[in-house]
Amino acid sequence: MIVPAPGKQVGRSMPRLEARAKVSGRAEYTHTMRLPGMLTAKIFRSTVSHARIKSIDVTAARALPGVFGVYTGEDVRRVIPDPYYGPAFHDQPILALNKVHYIGEPVAVVLAADPHVADQAVQLIAADYQELPAVFDEIEAADDKVLVHEELKPASTFADLKHLKGRKGTNCALDFKLRRGDADKAFASAAHVFEHTFKTQKVLHLAFEPLVSVADYKDDGVTIYTASQGPSFVRTEIARLLGWPENRVRIKVPYLGGGYGSKLYIKMEALAVALSMLSRAPVKVALTIEEVFYTITKHPSTFRIKTGLDKDGHIVARQCTIWWNGGAYADIGPRVTQKSGFTACGPYDIDNVSIDSYALYTNLPPAGALRGFGIPQLVWSYESHTDMIARALRVDALEFRKKNLLRDGRPQATGTIVKDAAIEKVLDCIAERLNWKTPFDRGSGTLKRGRGLAIGLKAVISPTTSVAIVNIAGDGSVTVYCSTIDMGQGSDTAMAQIVGEVLNMAAETIRIVPRDTDVTPYDMGTLGSRSLFHMGHAVRIAAEDAKAKIMALAHEVGEPEGSNVALGELFRKKYGMQAGNIVGTGSYKPDYVPPDIATGLTPNATPFWMTAGSGAEVEVDTETGQLRILRLINVADVGNPINPKIVETQLSGAALMQLGFTLFEKMHIDAGQVTNASLADYKIPGIHDVPVMENETIEAWQSNGPFGAKGVGELATFGVSPAIANAIDDAVGVRLTELPLTAEAIFRALRTNAGIPLQDA
Amino acid sequence: MITRTINFTLNGRPVSAEIAPHHNLVEMLQSQFALTGARESCGQGLCGCCTVLVDGKPVSGCLYLAAFTDGSDVVTIEHLGGPNALDPVQEAFIENGAFQCGYCTPGFILMAKALLDNHPQPNDDQIKDYLSGNLCRCGAYPEIVNAVKMAARKKKAGWTG
Numbered sequence: 001m002i003v004p005a006p007g008k009q010v011g012r013s014m015p016r017l018e019a020r021a022k023v024s025g026r027a028e029y030t031h032t033m034r035l036p037g038m039l040t041a042k043i044f045r046s047t048v049s050h051a052r053i054k055s056i057d058v059t060a061a062r063a064l065p066g067v068f069g070v071y072t073g074e075d076v077r078r079v080i081p082d083p084y085y086g087p088a089f090h091d092q093p094i095l096a097l098n099k100v101h102y103i104g105e106p107v108a109v110v111l112a113a114d115p116h117v118a119d120q121a122v123q124l125i126a127a128d129y130q131e132l133p134a135v136f137d138e139i140e141a142a143d144d145k146v147l148v149h150e151e152l153k154p155a156s157t158f159a160d161l162k163h164l165k166g167r168k169g170t171n172c173a174l175d176f177k178l179r180r181g182d183a184d185k186a187f188a189s190a191a192h193v194f195e196h197t198f199k200t201q202k203v204l205h206l207a208f209e210p211l212v213s214v215a216d217y218k219d220d221g222v223t224i225y226t227a228s229q230g231p232s233f234v235r236t237e238i239a240r241l242l243g244w245p246e247n248r249v250r251i252k253v254p255y256l257g258g259g260y261g262s263k264l265y266i267k268m269e270a271l272a273v274a275l276s277m278l279s280r281a282p283v284k285v286a287l288t289i290e291e292v293f294y295t296i297t298k299h300p301s302t303f304r305i306k307t308g309l310d311k312d313g314h315i316v317a318r319q320c321t322i323w324w325n326g327g328a329y330a331d332i333g334p335r336v337t338q339k340s341g342f343t344a345c346g347p348y349d350i351d352n353v354s355i356d357s358y359a360l361y362t363n364l365p366p367a368g369a370l371r372g373f374g375i376p377q378l379v380w381s382y383e384s385h386t387d388m389i390a391r392a393l394r395v396d397a398l399e400f401r402k403k404n405l406l407r408d409g410r411p412q413a414t415g416t417i418v419k420d421a422a423i424e425k426v427l428d429c430i431a432e433r434l435n436w437k438t439p440f441d442r443g444s445g446t447l448k449r450g451r452g453l454a455i456g457l458k459a460v461i462s463p464t465t466s467v468a469i470v471n472i473a474g475d476g477s478v479t480v481y482c483s484t485i486d487m488g489q490g491s492d493t494a495m496a497q498i499v500g501e502v503l504n505m506a507a508e509t510i511r512i513v514p515r516d517t518d519v520t521p522y523d524m525g526t527l528g529s530r531s532l533f534h535m536g537h538a539v540r541i542a543a544e545d546a547k548a549k550i551m552a553l554a555h556e557v558g559e560p561e562g563s564n565v566a567l568g569e570l571f572r573k574k575y576g577m578q579a580g581n582i583v584g585t586g587s588y589k590p591d592y593v594p595p596d597i598a599t600g601l602t603p604n605a606t607p608f609w610m611t612a613g614s615g616a617e618v619e620v621d622t623e624t625g626q627l628r629i630l631r632l633i634n635v636a637d638v639g640n641p642i643n644p645k646i647v648e649t650q651l652s653g654a655a656l657m658q659l660g661f662t663l664f665e666k667m668h669i670d671a672g673q674v675t676n677a678s679l680a681d682y683k684i685p686g687i688h689d690v691p692v693m694e695n696e697t698i699e700a701w702q703s704n705g706p707f708g709a710k711g712v713g714e715l716a717t718f719g720v721s722p723a724i725a726n727a728i729d730d731a732v733g734v735r736l737t738e739l740p741l742t743a744e745a746i747f748r749a750l751r752t753n754a755g756i757p758l759q760d761a
Numbered sequence: 762m763i764t765r766t767i768n769f770t771l772n773g774r775p776v777s778a779e780i781a782p783h784h785n786l787v788e789m790l791q792s793q794f795a796l797t798g799a800r801e802s803c804g805q806g807l808c809g810c811c812t813v814l815v816d817g818k819p820v821s822g823c824l825y826l827a828a829f830t831d832g833s834d835v836v837t838i839e840h841l842g843g844p845n846a847l848d849p850v851q852e853a854f855i856e857n858g859a860f861q862c863g864y865c866t867p868g869f870i871l872m873a874k875a876l877l878d879n880h881p882q883p884n885d886d887q888i889k890d891y892l893s894g895n896l897c898r899c900g901a902y903p904e905i906v907n908a909v910k911m912a913a914r915k916k917k918a919g920w921t922g
Contacts, residue, residue, distance in 0.1 A: 024838065024842060
């Protein structure tokens with residue numbers, strides 16, 4: 001084995017620490033885990049959108065040979081009296097109680113040693129429902145004519161959701177409001193006013209390792225092996241459900257087969273625990289890909305945006321109204337609604353802003369966070385809108401943006417001053433890559449070409465906490481304990497590089513212990529591009545703490561100042577043999593001022609800004625509507641990259657994921673029933689869908705970041721959809737306002753433009 | 762449950778297994794041989810996460826009945842490379858950063874190996890053709906294509922492992 005050299009660790013494109021385990025098939029995932037004596041759970045799901053449960057007949061299922069047991073919500077209540085969970089609201093029952101709220105909701109469970117037997121028994125369960133009216137559309141839900149829940153049950157987990165109080169007679173789980181300046185007055189005196197409405201469809205994460213949890217309950221404690229992006233939250237929530245202190249709940253997380261937001265907060269863990277309590281055996285709840293479609297998705301949205309401009313084309317006012325379709329359970333929707341609401345008016349310098357962002361319950365599978373926490377839906381809308389304005393005013397789309405761009409030192413809509421956000425550099429880089437100023441080949445005949453660009457801004461979610469431990473053993477080898485989950489973004493490698501930089505050690509020699517809440521300390525969650533910044537700081541501080549202790553030890557054993565004696569030698573001098581530890585600790589929580597409830601304003605909305613955009617060149621076949629992406633350029637302000645290669649693949653991967661959401665991904669829903677819940681019917685990007693793609697990083701030092709770094713995982717999702725829609729408009733003069741941008745949608749728009757619209761299918 | 766005993770070669774060693782007719786290859790590998798590199802994801806033979814080589818041919822282990830392996834030669838990702846050296850395809854995947862979460866990676870590597878066995882110097886179309894049955898939700902496709910090309914170069918240069 002080649003021993004890597006110490007020295008500069010930050011900025012090295014070293015391979016991932018776990019690379020060898022992954023290419024040899026030996027990396028551990030919860031989905032392939034088995035415990036001795038384990039039972040497998042299979043779930044019986046609701047076939048109606050909204051109903052009272054009259055009865056559930058489990059007799060035939062229970063009688064099937066090989067079935068260990070069949071359980072309903074009432075059985076769960078015997079072991080967990082108040083079985084409602086969730087990060088924002090305690091609204092989701094472990095198994096349906098009294099009512100079902102969407103098609104696919106878990107109603108009963110069969111346990112068997114043989115999963116095939118459990119599957120077969122599920123088919124023998126029958127439920128009788130008294131159906132109730134259901135609501136599926138977010139705008140209709142806002143009318144409160146059909147209520148999904150009779151009463152709202154807010155949690156108090158997050159400091160920034162404190163103000164959520166129990167409400168009755170509403171589907172609105174959160175209404176975030178921001179009022180800056182006087183938008184009404186500015187609109188009244190504006191030279192031009194534009195208003196458009198945009199929609200996004202329901203899509204989902206589709207991590208290839210489906211949701212899975214294994215629980216092993218004992219009277220003195222429970223161990224949960226789970227594919228989770230947030231073991232600390234799972235621990236807190238399970239402890240709350242059981243009425244236990246946290247130290248009796250142990251959460252272990254190996255590598256994740258993808259996450260993208262689907263494995264956040266609490267998913268199958270509570271069900272696995274309840275079933276392990278009821279059966280007194282280890283229980284595995286492993287969903288199929290089909291079941292994931294009924295478990296967690298991305299918010300569909302409707303965004304009405306109105307902009308007022310003066311005669312010179314300066315934006316003087318913007319009004320944003322966003323309705324988020326959260327499905328039947330809130331999950332993290334209220335936080336998506338609020339946090340994305342901060343930047344709903346885009347990366348522009350606007351004095352008069354009015355934002356209303358509504359989280360709505362509907363009778364659909366729940367929606368949560370998906371790689372951007374709502375930002376991709378917003379950028380899609382405001383950047384399409386921006387181009388439509390530029391087009392209507394006959395001004396250059398780039399110049400129009402530059403005229404109105406938000407720049408460092410200026411207050412963003414929340415009132416927080418923008419700092420270290422390379423918005424203009426990102427925009428200029430996209431334009432340069434597109435050769436924006438030079439003439440462009442517009443195609444010929446029925447193949448028309450166009451180009452477009454788009455840029456987005458996000459305020460990273462705050463306030464959140466990360467804690468880390470750096471442990472140096474008697475031989476000088478270093479182990480890092482942190483609860484950040486490596487789900488493919490390379491966080492283990494980045495953390496090792498940061499610790500290695502502080503301790504002057506090769507990152508390859510540093511071990512990151514697998515996540516286990518018995519040993520790895522608190523972390524709010526691996527989400528929202530927060531880990532590199534927050535946990536990066538925590539491990540840096542822990543390493544600096546350890547370094548200070550090394551120096552104290554050197555002094556104690558009589559080493560002269562500046563001595564570089566090997567670490568192991570220090571321990572030997574102190575303990576007389578290879579023994580002892582040095583333990584450094586670090587925790588990090590940035591400053592934050594919660595937004596004023598009435599105005600949404602705050603002097604400190606976020607510890608760092610994220611900005612990125614895309615440029616696209618497309619070709620449209622006017623005879624068929626077929627769209628070809630000729631070039632997709634993704635540019636992001638990535639701070640100081642800790643590992644440039646991993647950063648680049650994060651940009652590339654995020655852009656490809658968003659390309660799927662842009663061009664073809666859509667959950668088809670018929671009266672509440674998902675009709676394409678499989679990879680056979682729901683297309684995701686494959687190797688033939690990869691366009692010519694260029695990823696460019698703007699390295700802009702994040703002054704308060706660990707070694708100037710900031711998070712990048714979500715960045716390249718921001719601009720893809722509107723850049724392509726803008727390019728389509730440029731090519732053939734049609735404007736699509738709803739995703740996905742399919743050939744059919746383009747063709748219909750072309751025919752409508754030509755005055756010969758197609759009949760509805 | 763009716764079971765039967767099958768005999769086959771698994772990663773170079775003769776083995777036998779007690780299986781039921783409805784058991785698929787992934788189930789058998791995981792439950793009887795503790796080999797977890799082939800993983801079920803879509804369960805429909807569409808994503809390639811469960812790819813296994815049977816008599817040198819890549820199959821989707823989630824659809825391929827375990828019974829069919831009776832008398833055959835089965836190779837899983839765990840058989841590639843050795844304790845001190847990786848297969849050139851594995852090396853190339855690491856050097857190109859051709860994976861993120863790693864869940865689909867064994868399938869891509871086995872499919873790439875099958876490609877290079879049949880087309881030692883593949884062009885882009887051949888690479889995409891072979892790998893079109895493997896999906897990567899992290900979107901590492903550009904790096905995967907580069908990795909396959911590098912693996913071909915490594916093999917041509919006489920990698921001996």
